[in-house]
Amino acid sequence: MATSDRAADPTVPEPAAEPDALATDLGLTSQEYQRIVATCGRTPSTAELGTYSVMWSEHCSYKTSKIHLRRLPSRGPQVLVGPGENAGVVDVGDGLAVAFKIESHNHPSFVEPIQGAATGVGGIIRDILTMGARPIALLDPLRFGEPGDPVTTRVASGVVRGIGRYGNAIGVPTVGGEVDVDPCYAGNPLVNVLCVGVVARDGIQYAKAERVGDVAVLIGQRTGRDGIGGASVLASATFDDNADDEAGQAKRPNVQVGDPFAGKLLIEACLELYARQLVSGIQDMGAAGIACSTAEMASAAGLGMRVDLDRVPLREPSMESWEILCSESQERMLALVQPDRLDDVLAVCRRWGVDATPIGEVTDGDRLVFTRGGAVVHDAPAASIADEGPTYDRPREPWVHPHAHEHPDADEPAPVDPIADWLALLDHPRAADPTPIAEQYDSAVGSSTIAGPGGDAAVLRLPGADGTPGVTLRGVAVATDGNGRRCSLDPAEGARQVVAEAARNVACTGARPLAATNNLNFGDPTRPPVMDAFATAVDGLGQACEALDTPITGGNVSFYNATGGTDIHPTPVVGVLGPLADVTAAVPAAFQRVGDAIVLLGASTRPGLAGSLWLWHVRGRLAGRLPAIDLAAEVALQRLLGDLADERLLASAHDVADGGLAVALAESALRGHRGAEVTPEPDLAAHQWLFSEAPTRVVASVAPDDLAAVEAAAAAAGVPLTHLGAVTEAQQVRVTGVGALDLAAARQRWQSGTARLLDGP
């Protein structure tokens, strides 16, 4: 900091040298820079430019997506905390609430798959913890390139290892998720992580300052140079006050390193602080570290904060002020504590072996002030950093898929041997048995996992707010869904169907879909068609969530998912959560008893090969207009599923999605070790009946004695019911007029697809 024109007044931050060039290097536009100068009323300091640039980055400020996200429904009587906090919180009854949110760690997971995925898990766990909730489950929607490519093998196996390494060691079970492969993800995998936590309704914590004089306590790991610029383009060679530094020093790794042991201690320490009501506000430190957490907590309260950076425990004492502010070192939280409770807070942290250091305090006014070596290095209005960043309405041009106008239902030749195609579908990672991935995760810790990976939705029995398992029969079902290929053909219709499918997965277990969270994975938003796909997908999500009464309580936007000039498919991923009054009534996806009737609930099957897995995986073609979803019919179907489950009338229920009825029937048979004999619906080509992905359908099995009651309930609800056949002893799924799928052969294919993704050919 030793420049010759150092300001004499230590209460005014020293202007950055060459601020315009620095601002450009930090990714700020000249308009954004001018706005900062106007806000500060002087030339900003290096620390200030660092703070603004990170907080106004796309990742932190949602400046491109904000105007669109406002259109999403986010309210409802069930929503206790909506978007804006670290995670949404919904009321699930009995005085319990559930916090849940999904986030992405896409780019780091390509650069360094194990650490990238691991820190993604750690980050979302801390978001849930920040709400006062005990994290109780993780789900991981993953997207990779096609199996067999050596890069994909490295990335896929590394990501799974990283998720396991962090999730297993931190003691939070990984209970579900989904995987898909497509060439568009080969250079840009998607690693989304959803975390669920449980909290007493009256125990929710907020990332907000409460009163002047509260002490800001930094809890957790020491602050290092890891991850600086993970959220922006901060690590640039010119971004240093001292031009003589080695060039290498400025090029620090942008991928953070996670320490699940430190994360585990942080969880336990924070939960004890909450239980003893020792903190008045708390915020985790993810992107933009200290800068972000202080600015947000102060701004939320309309107050200021003053922090002495000399008191921040550092891994490297030579760190510059901007580096301390913007470090993304993992496993850190910032708590605000009344002075008379400070000793208790420090004692709790000491007991858990977690560092805790008072670094500042909440102040009157609105200024966010950082000092270093007795001099003020940063003095700017907190709200201008956290909440008053720029927003953009980027230009749009219609997203048009080149083959969306085609008619595969009419012009794609029927297969000669549909059974061979059926077998081929079962080893696509989208349909294949996920066991090779699921086996690498601890899905059992917590003693609450009623249904883990592999079903339509994970089913968790809720522990008490203190984590004690088995205290109630109340539970939640959670599922994630996304389908980039279908969204690429039609972002709005695709997004509607993604929401419907995630909710249908939850409804199949008997739970009532209650709320949603979304991770919007898109390409480069400066390309107008991508922006259009984003905006129309948001509209689709909003319409479906409105119809299904599942408000979106939070989520994440990940832009710039592109390799070279090629964007990924628009890939909105949706997580839906719903409560179950009694987990012993949860409905499995597998056939249970020989002799049970198999019925199709919901819409009868209609042509739907556009965007289907069969058309893509067997015929190598992505084309067509998606059959439109009838959201009213979807709502009726999902309500019926809940009602039938409450009456314990369903032996099994399984959503019809990728691979159509063919894959749905095979999965229920393979999981249940039972066969089936079914007759296709009339007036449809055999391959349409097998492989159509027309929405709003569920394959259910019903005990013969219950069939009349199910028929009556469906009729009363106005939901079509089609008799398909029965569960059989024979190890095959026989389709009248088509042939039989041998389950031994099917199992072999079904069990090989995921292994091939992880291990290569």
Add this chain to the structure above:
Amino acid sequence: MSRRVGVVQFPGSCDERDALHALALVGAEPELLWHAEAELRGVDAVVVPGGFTYGDYLRAGALARFAPIMGAVAQFAAEGGPVLGICNGFQVLCEARLLPGALTENVTLRFVHRAVDVRVEATNPWSAGLVPGATLTVPIKHGEGRYVHPDPQGLADAGQVWLRYADDNPNGSVADIAGVTNAAGNVAGLMPHPEHAVDPLLGGTDGRGLLAAAAPAPAAH
């Protein structure tokens, strides 16, 4: 009469709540014991639960053995008190030399979580109600569960091989060994998780048979 069973909580323990829950289900009065305390508060039996103590960054269990409570556990074991180490707890007891052998990385080099069948080979207080030859289905979940010992046959001859994987050896353990005891038989360790197999809603109840030393003592008459 129900027994008081202490569950040792180290930094990085993960399955301690599961152990408390399971022990209560088999009729014990479970309580947590804190690693930094040097005494066992008069409990009748001790369980060292699963998890990743101290992150398992050195060798699994290698640091936990230095915790103050481990002195008390060793003394309790020497006096014949029943001690059970589950997964990471098994690793801790091996590192503490309360059990023979060691556990190292799975032969697949991958964490593995699945239900396995184990066969009871010898009797001890923790499986008091089971006869040798009984087969149980219990989940495993570990990355370092490959049991190694220079003389597995000698160990078996001494009656210290408690459990073997019945058909699927998931980690490359020598002689399919899934659980062992000390020479006296009061200290036992196993990689499978009996505490995750006590509830029919959560995948079976076979694990209860491996928690016998925590079950209520039979009445005098």
